[in-house]
Structures are given as C-alpha cells and as structure tokens.
Amino acid sequence: MEELEQIVRILPIENYLVLSTILFSIGVLGVLMRRNAIIIFMSIELMLNSVNLLLVAFSTYMQNATAQVFVFFIMVVAAAEVAVGLAILVMIFRNTRSTDIESLKKLKW
C-alpha cells in the first residue's frame, strides 16, 4: 500500500491524459462503427468512464477532493441515463423487432 501511494510521485499525469484520450477515442469509434444500439450505448459508457478516470487522476494529483464528488454525480447521472435508455431500447425493439439503428430512419429526408 505504501508503494501504491507513490504513484503520484513516479508517474507523470501525461500517462493518464494519454490513457483517457485513447479510451475516449475508442468510445467514439464504437459509436461511429456499430449499428447495434446497445453497443452504441456501451461505447457512450466507455466515454463517460474515460472522463471519470481523468477527473480522478487530476483530483489525486492536485489534492482536491471536489473532482471526486463530481465523478460521484457523473456516476449517478449515468445510472439514470442507462435505465431510461434501455427502456427506450426495449420499446424500440418491441415496435421494430430489432435494435438496429438503420431501421430508425423515418425522420430522414
């Protein structure tokens, strides 16, 4: 545990910046690339988590606990969002018999 607390001493914060950026880009890639709406939802969760990770990293490196409270509220909002979003998905599946986003183009001109 003593060694683990040294992480702010041996690792510069750029590592966490790079890691969060890569995770966020993978989330964007998933949103652009997949057609299944559930996978798109999971990619959005991935993006939220990368931002959370960066907030926690900054909080630890700058010794400021406000960012961790903020991460807590982001988790609350993400949980509510997933509940409503999956309910909408179930309703879409009941109407169109698929979760393919290509079947939802009635608004397309």
Next chain:
Amino acid sequence: MGDYIFYFLAFLSIISALMVVFSKNPMYSVLYLVLCFFSIAGHYILLSAEFLAFVHIIVYAGAIMVLFLFVLMLLNLNSKTESFKTPLWKFAAICSGSALMLVILASFKETQNFITPGSPPATTIGTVKNLGTILFNEYILPFEISSVLFISAMVGAVILAKKELD
C-alpha cells in the same frame, strides 16, 4: 512497482475496450466492458480513490452491466442477428476516431509541465470519511436533487418499458 501495475492496467483496459467495439457477439462486448470497468476500478485504487473504486464496481459492474446483460438476453441478440456497417463505413470510422485521438493528444502536448510529479503529499482525500464530509456539507443540495433525478428516471423507465394497456 507502481508504474508496472499502471501499464498492465492500461493495457488491459485498452485491449478490453477495443474488444467491446470489435467483437461480433454483443454478449462478448458486455463481458469485455465488465473487464474494462474492473481495470478502471484498479486505476482508481492506484490513484488512492478507494471510495470511488468501490462505488464504481458496485454501480457499473454490479448494476449497469447486469442491466445491459439482462436486456441483451431479453431481446435475444446474438451474432446471427447482428448486422454490420459496410467496410467503407468502418474504414471511415477508424480514420475519424484516430484523427480525433491525434488532435486531442496534440493539444495535450502543448500543455506540459503544469503538474510536476513529486510535489503532492501522501494522499488521504479519496477515503470514505473525507468524501462523505464534503458530500454532506458542501454538496448536500445536489445530493438530494440527484435522488429526485433517480426517482424520475425510475418512473420514466417503468412507463416506457411497460406494455400498452389496450
């Protein structure tokens, strides 16, 4: 020692995030996302944010991913029903995703040395005691409002998912 743990966890989270996007079966995507969330919880522990690590495991790996798995099994989705975009679309998506990553990384490159490692003291800010004190003193109003958000989300989810009464 700590940096090896960091690199291992970073490798694990990036590989599992890539597998979420690229695996053909949605069930495997959910399981890889659980793995990714556990490695992010490992990062939180490494950053000595214990409270957030446990909340993350309980909320994400426990509640949200179970909800995803449940919906996936309820809708009976598997690799047979899965449809994919054309290779041109995939190529364009990979190009734009990498371009976004390059742009963000390049913008971070100009902001170096704003935090120097070695300066902060031993961290105690991520403990349950400290965060609870802050949450119930300064942020008590947002905390209570989030309960209203939860109950409205719950009512909305029940109304949306319920079968139409004829």
